[in-house]
Amino acid sequence: MLKGLQQNKGAVGAHLCGAYLRNRARARGLLGEKEDPDTPNNDLIRAANHDMATWVRQL
Numbered sequence: 001m002l003k004g005l006q007q008n009k010g011a012v013g014a015h016l017c018g019a020y021l022r023n024r025a026r027a028r029g030l031l032g033e034k035e036d037p038d039t040p041n042n043d044l045i046r047a048a049n050h051d052m053a054t055w056v057r058q059l
Helices: 002-007 039-057
Strands: none
Touching (some): 002 039
């Protein structure tokens, strides 16, 4: 999604909507059902944020 936004000159930002808690209907979130960190997903988000920050610095 973020790679697509980088190519969209009209995009001004993005946010994670409604996925704070992982549950049985939603496989991803920042926290699991028992409020433990969803480490694999958080690592992916952290890497994507790092890539986006690097891209913005190059503008």
